[in-house]
Amino acid sequence: MRLRSRVLPIALALTVTGVVAVTVSANAAVPSTPTGWTLAFSDDFTGANNTLPSGANWIIDTGTSYPGGPANWGTGEVQSFTNSTSNLKQDGAGNLVITPIKNGSSWTSARIETQRTNFTAPAGGILRIEGRIQMPNVTGAAAAGYWPAFWALGAPYRGNYWNWPGIGEFDIMENVNGINAVWGVLHCGVNPGGPCNETTGIGANRACPGTTCQAGFHTYRFEWDRSNESAQQLRWYVDGTLFHTVNQSQVGSYWGQMTSHAGYFILLNVSMGGAFPNALAGGATPTGSTVSGVPMKVDYVAVWTKGAGTPPSSPPPSSPPPGGNRDAYTAIQAESYNGNNGVVNSGTYISALRNGDWARFDGVNFGSTSPKDFVARVASGAAGGVSGLIEVRIDSATATPIGSFAVANTGGWTTWRDVPGNVAAVTGTHAVYLTFTSGQPSDFVNVDQFLFRH
Known part of the structure; x- marks a missing residue:
């Protein structure tokens, strides 16, 4: 969750130490489009070393809030986002690299969001948002406060900044404090309380399969399934393994509020400190033990749709003469x-x-x-x-x-x-x-x- 505090149950061992040094998996191209699907968006981050991501695809957020929006991005995080290639760059090897850096007592990092805000499931079809990501490769006390995320926000949030959580939020991949876990969370309805139990959200977590989330790349996928319009479903996967599902019936009348607008935009960032890492650490983060300069690496982001129909944000147009x-x-x-x-x-x-x-x-x-x-x-x-x-x-x-x-x-x-x-x-x-x-x-x-x- 990116906009408010929350504590989710975690069924994981939390005692891990040190900065892990391993060989990172080779860069992989955006997967070929599966049969029956249509590629709606992709970025393979194949730009030259030390260049920013494509401005045609991405907006770079800067500072500590949106203009007129909640302070500290609404979460209490302590870093300031920049457009410096020290914090945000393509590495020339097919990855986007987001690196938090400590400068004296202050932290900088980076956050980007898609130009497009209309990623939505077609009527009777499925939306699939996917990214292949290595979380910052740091664990234990050295990781206190690290908060990488891959997520999506409802289009009406852009330019308003005070209509959360009604517009909907899909946290596809979140992690804090270098724990070997991926969290998937839905935020919706009203705050506090409501059908998504805000500010907590409806969430689940699990350890990454095979290598830890920090030690290697993993594929994080979210699906919004409208194949049954009266029983829609949201699903979260890591490396193809389903670990979280939310059904339309769990949200009730608020489902339409978060699905009837133009769609969603996608975000990638690494925050430092804030409500979520603080809650799991049992105190303020980052700390004096937190190390600087450990990046999140993003191999690709892609969006596919399956099925056809008028998006829910676009009621059927009237007929011409x-x-x-x-x-x-x-x-x-x-x-x-x-x-x-x-x-x-x-x-x-x-x-x-x-x-x-x-x-x-x-x-x-x-x-x-x-x-x-x-x-x-x-x-x-x-x-x-x-x-x-x-x-x-x-x-x-x-x-x-x-x-x-x-x-x-x-x-x-x-x-x-x-x-x-x-x-x-x-x-x-x-x-x-x-x-x-x-x-x-x-x-x-x-x-x-x-x-x-x-």
């Missing part, structure tokens, strides 16, 4: 899209739009005369300095835009403004893409409707 054509010159409701990436369907508009998101509208008929411009009804409660472009593209989300306009804060997320933008010539019937581009990772706009004008 008979004949498959929409009139380009009549208002098109934004929530009636036929396809999307990263869009949250709020019922009467689309929301939480950020860099890389798009919505597709099929069968838009421009006739034989090109429009002179388009108008979109938009609203934004984005923070100062956060803005972006709404673009119109034809037949492909990566086609050159035929028109665009910039938008920033309009006074609130439902304070609507009709904003025009010029467009290039287009006739006939096409799929129209609204795409969203920004230099910041934050949500910057909601869209109610749009139309073109002669």
Whole structure:
């Protein structure tokens, strides 16, 4: 668990000592996609030595909190996250390396999260998030306070930072204090208490098979199974061995709260100190015996989906007019899209739009005369300095835009403004893409409707 304190039962021997020196397993490529599955995302961290991970895939968190969010990342951890290659780098051998470092009495480390926030199980299908990771190879007193983690947070947390645990949290791999164990935990509902017994969560742990969690790489996998929509299930694995399961019935009415939004984003980090390591150590961590500079190594992260259907965050769009054509010159409701990436369907508009998101509208008929411009009804409660472009593209989300306009804060997320933008010539019937581009990772706009004008 990453956002609040908790103590989970542990059925493990805790007496281990020293820094273990072993030969690390060779780098392995992202596994080939199994039959029946589709690869949704992967990063093999094959960049040159001493380079940061791909900015197209990852956001690097810095400091001791999100802007305006809970202090010390909500857990009481003591380090400050940086974007220095001393704390975060690719090693040139196919690994991402996150290294906590003590500087005098202070600690620095690193934390990254995916740009994408829409990892979700398709209707009637399965989401699989997997990483091959070696925990920091340190144990005993020297490991006091080490807190590596591989986890996922619900999309609405980004930009809000105060709606945990309702948005959901899947802790795929957690470990503290160099104990030979992996914890898998679900956080949900309300805090304190609720169906997930917050701040504890619904969790389980087990020792790593074969080599200890610290002495070698292990594969940590999480699955969200929607193959039975009325009896969904969450599952946690280490090296292919199931060790924790949560059924939909255990969560009750709160299940929809954590599964009906756009999806999840994935995080990797090594924290130092905080509620979880302190609780298992029986006192404050790190201590004077804690050693500096022992990294977590990540071989790959990959996401697969199995099955097909509209994601739960995207209610079925309304149908276009008979004949498959929409009139380009009549208002098109934004929530009636036929396809999307990263869009949250709020019922009467689309929301939480950020860099890389798009919505597709099929069968838009421009006739034989090109429009002179388009108008979109938009609203934004984005923070100062956060803005972006709404673009119109034809037949492909990566086609050159035929028109665009910039938008920033309009006074609130439902304070609507009709904003025009010029467009290039287009006739006939096409799929129209609204795409969203920004230099910041934050949500910057909601869209109610749009139309073109002669």
